[in-house]
Structures are given as C-alpha cells and as structure tokens.
Amino acid sequence: MLAAGAALVAVLWHADPNAEGSLLPPCPFQALTGIFCPGCGATRALHALVHGDLAGAMAMNPLLVLSLPIIALMLARVAGWLPNGLHGLARRLSDARPWAVVVISYAVARNIPLEPFTWLAPG
Template identity: 65%
Template sequence: MQHRFATAGAIAVAAVGAFVVLRHIDPNQPGSVLPPCPIHAFTGLFCPGCGATRTLHALAHFDLATAMAMNPLLVLSLPALAVLTAYGAGVLPAVLLPLARQLCRPIAWGVLLAAYAVARNLPWAPLNWLAPG
C-alpha cells in the first residue's frame, strides 16, 4: 500500500515540477532550453508528439486554443493518460478499472499514433490542421 502512494506522490511531484518549468520557460522563444522535436529536426516530418512541449506550455498558461493548435491528440488524450497513470500507480478508483482495461490496449494506441502521424503530415485540409501551429 505504501509503495502505491509513493509512486503516486512521485508522479505528482514530477507533474508539478513540469508545470512550474512550463509556466516559466517558453519553448516558442528562439534559443529555448527546452529541446525541439528531434524527428522533425532530422526529417522535416511531424511525429505524433510534435508540438507536445508547446501544447503543455499553453495548457500551463490555461490557453486551450493554442494547445489544440499545437497537438490536439495530446490534449484529447490527457484524461486517458491520467487514468492510465493512476492505474499504473495502483491508485485508480475501482469504478474506473473497466475503463483502464480498455485503455490498456497497445495495438489500438499504436494504430492511433501511426494514423495521426500520417494524417498530420498530409497537405490537404482538414488534415493539415493537425500539424503543429
């Protein structure tokens, strides 16, 4: 039992730390200490995570519109990721266990991320709206 709460506490501390960093450091500024996406830097293609740092920065500033413009899949996935994190830490309420079991499907996540990666690199509307910015 103590291990569960230690894990949940460590996750909470990490989340608060990330929130504080993203409140004070703007990844949109030239020369930011926060790294750009290495996949985009090397290939010019947008990966499923491209724009994630800028999305989280926007969310730390309570700017949902900008966050959605940077990486809508991340914004829409945050509740699911919170459920999975609580499940992994062993602190998920029993009522949410069926939902967590449905979300624990790696093939479904893989297909979703692969389709999203392809879609956000296509040049046609409305798919080009998935590209960051």
C-alpha cells in the same frame, strides 16, 4: 509522481518553448526529417495548457490534448489511486494495439499537405 508532475508544470510555466533560444529543444525527428512526428508540438501544447490556453494547445498537438484524460486515468491506475468503478475502463484502454493504429494514423494524417489534415500539423 506528484513531484515530477509539479516540476514539469514549473518548467513549462517559466520556459517558453516558442521563444528563440529556449532551453526546451525543438523536435529532433522533425529537425532531421522535416516530417511531423506524433509528438511534435507536445511541449508547446503542454506549455499552452499550463497557461490556460486550450485553443493554443489544440493547435499544437490535438492528439496529446485529447489523450490527457486517458493518460491521467492510466497514471492513476499505476499509482493505485483509481476508483474501483474505473478499473474495467482502464483495463480496456490499456490495450496497445488500438493506440498504435491511432498514433500511426495521426502521424501520417498530420503530414498530408491538404485541408483538413493541415489542421493537425503543429502551429
């Protein structure tokens, strides 16, 4: 798991998803429909984070950026690296139903063409 994470960081360090002709593809869902999916901007957000640009990452996909500590907690749980005091929290956060509501709500909100919802659109 650490090797995969290191490989992802290396790719994101060297490949700029914002550059024309980038090896990292744009969102296929957005390209086909013109609608932002919940993951739109995630690659660009991770690229910005790898380069230390938190504001840029938040501009691309705030849900992903704000979810990263929870994702790290869940990965630590799966890998068996989670300290004993955090098992209860990880168990509560592993219920998929609230996450489905959050992700679907985020997907709808980021496509509403009015402020403040436009702040959720990538870019």
